Amino acid sequence: MGDFSLDTVLALVGIAVPVAAFVWEFVFVGRRRLGYRVQMDTPVTGEIESVFPGVLENLRANTGDAGPELRDLSVVLVRIENSGSTAITASDYMAPTARIGLHLHFPRRRVLGMAVTELSDPDLAESLGPGSGIAVREDTGGRIGVIDLPKVPLTRKHHYKILAILQQSETGGTEEERTPVLRGEIRGGRVVETRSRTGISRVMLVLTAFLVLVIIGQFVVARLQPPTPLDCAAGRLTLVGSSAFEPVVRDAATQYEKRCTGAEFAFDFQGTERGLDRLAEAGPDAELLTISDGAKGPGYPALRPRPLAVSLFAVFVHKNLGVTDLTIAQVRDMYQGRITNWRQVGGPDLPVVLIDRAPGSGTRVIFETALLGGEQPARPHRSCTAIKDTAGAYCDVPVTKDMHKAVDELPGAIGYGELSEARRAEMRIVTLGGVAPGRQAAIDRSYPFWGIEYAYSNGDLPAGSLAASFLHYLTANVGAEVLRAHGNEPCASELIEPGRCAPAS
DSSP states (O other): OTTOOHHHHHHHHHHHHHHHHHHIIIIIITTSEEEEEEEEEEEOHHHHHHHSTTHHHHOOOSSSOOOSOOOSEEEEEEEEEEOSSSOBOGGGBOOSSSSEEEEEEEETEEEEEEEEEEESSGGGGGGSSGGGTOEEEEETTTTEEEEEEEOOOBOTTOEEEEEEEEEEOSOOOOTGGGOOEEEOOBTTSEEEEOOOOSSOOHHHHHHHHHHHHHHHHHHHHHHHSOOOOTTOOOEEEEEEEOSSSHHHHHHHHHHHHHHSTTEEEEEEOOOHHHHHHHHHHHOSOTTEEEEEESOOOTTOTTEEEEEEEEEEEEEEEOTTSOOOEEOHHHHHHHHTTSOOBGGGGTSOSOBOEEEEEOTTOHHHHHHIIIIISSOOOOOOOOBTTTTSSSOOSEEEESSHHHHHHHHHHSTTEEEEEEHHHHHHTTOEEOEETTBOOOHHHHHTTSSOOEEEEEEEEESOOOTTOHHHHHHHHHHHSTHHHHHHHTTOEETTSTTSOTTTTOOOO
């Protein structure tokens, strides 16, 4: 369908049809419409005969003329109204005679008498008086009683009523065949039977059903034909680097694959330093991107940065410590070796067990920069598994999930990591100086433990490559909402002040 998707076409049809129906009904067809309504059609003979036997035979006009037998009588009341949206004038009646515009037919019955019983406007009396041409007659050999009605001007919603006394002229036939009918023609309109309704009209039911079908169609199309961003690209892309940011990138890649067919992703998150080394060693490669917690060091001159988001990190402790808040100075003193027991910060009498990320970790660099004021003392590597059964106050781990495991298992442990993953792992997160970690607190800098996430490529990326498309998706498309869903704020956000995401020179 060219540049229009199927769901767009369905939406346009869903708008056009009700609008067209409204215009047709109220502008073209309903603009000039004369309606009639049979408000009463009641047989009276049976009831009178049952109460006063023989009385109808004695009801005669005192004229000496016996007149017709008063049997099989009925009383009919017909309301004639302007049910359109504009006035009807005498010239709008298209009957050939000069004065008569309508004919009220009573099949299988003759008219014994009639009267105009109600006028919505007293001025209508001039058009329905004795000289108006209103008259009673019989048609087709006496089988149909007829009341000829004059060309009455009716403004919008005005009406008059005709009361008629009828006598059956022909036996047999159904009730529908004896129903009164108003006949005539209106220029630019029509004569229609109207009915008093307490429920929903048939037209409204049809339109409602149509709109429901359109909505169902749009839902089915949305499910079967996912929307496609303008810069979709096919190919294969391997993503490596920060284990802290791994869940965010995996989630974004999954969403991208749903929207863009032909895209395939592979993952190998072993830490920022390993990711940068792998990218540098690979040389220019449009199928490889590294995700880094913080800016790269000076040893990677060929790597090109793309700022992604302000990412939040948290400090967390062993669940049984009972400590809920630490100052930045207290965290610094712990990792500098000046605080070695939790009772020094209001906790229990337990040694402080420092869980650290291995040197080269981007999360460790952000932690040291944000909270320690620089590097911490050099310590030999020690496995966190090795200190479970021996005395020790320090160990380091290679990736985020190992950090969660160590802090959870070692009494007296303290560690740090990416905020959303710490929450997902149900770690005991502490506030820093009374400030809880949160996106807005990081944006306004009241919460100190945050860093900038970057994506790195080796050299510039070719236009149309999957890597270029995915990075654009992350920063300026639905992928930006994936970043926010994990507690980060995209660098492209207007909430981030200019220059905040610029890489360090």
